[in-house]
Amino acid sequence: MSITRYLLASDLDGTLIPLERDAQRLREVAELVDAFEASEELMLAYVTGRHLSLAQEGIEEIGLPSPDWFVCDVGTSVYRRTGGGYEPDPEYRQAMRALFGGLAGDEVRAAIGAMDGLELQEEEKQAEFKVSYYTRGRPEPFVETVQARLDAAHARVNLVVSHDPVSGRGLLDVLPASVAKDYAVRYLHDCSGVDEEHLVYAGDSGNDRAAMLTGYRVIVVGNADEALKKDLGIESVAQGIAERIYFAEQHYARGVLEGLRHFGALP
Ligand SMILES: [Mg+2]
16 A cells, blocks of 8 residues: 655744744643654654754754754755754755846856945845845845846845834845745655645644645644734635635634644654
């Protein structure tokens, strides 16, 4: 009898990693881990904005198992499990460089150069194919100049801006053109070899949206943003994929477990 293999590709913060760290939440994580361990068929990938070392720290802290893949830095890096640890996937790096217009992050950084009010984020927030800045005030006024300098260097990018209302600072991420979590999830689909209907993506917030509308099976955990739930409800009907999206009642790890059972990935 052949076994049906599933891949769970899941966001970490707010999905598998609860935002509240109380004993009850940790027990729920342990419950999910037990279910993972009882299954031979389920492969695991964590898809996160975090850098690899911080992602590893995060899963160790709450006792999540080591995955088959880590997708880090908002989808710009993929690490495969090797004997003892994780190695950057060489094919994925090549793809990122090509999408960046043939450049790596340090070259993109050099092309942008110095600008009043634009400051590089801490080193642990930088990645080979992701350059992250803080801006003084809102980030939008910086975009045109940054884009012009990148165009001059023939870089191809996806500029992602956000604004932190608490600090008043802006955030500007420079990613390879068209790359975000959804790009990486498609790549995982290819290298895992699972059928499309056996890839389950779980998430909770706006940066999971594109990956949730790619056509895979999707778990929206119960604690997800209300605006995201509403938007996914409308968009999935418009795209004819409503039955592929499961809105879990339970929060965090419990919601993921509920969804995996719904899709038949776990008994
Ligand atoms: Mg999240």
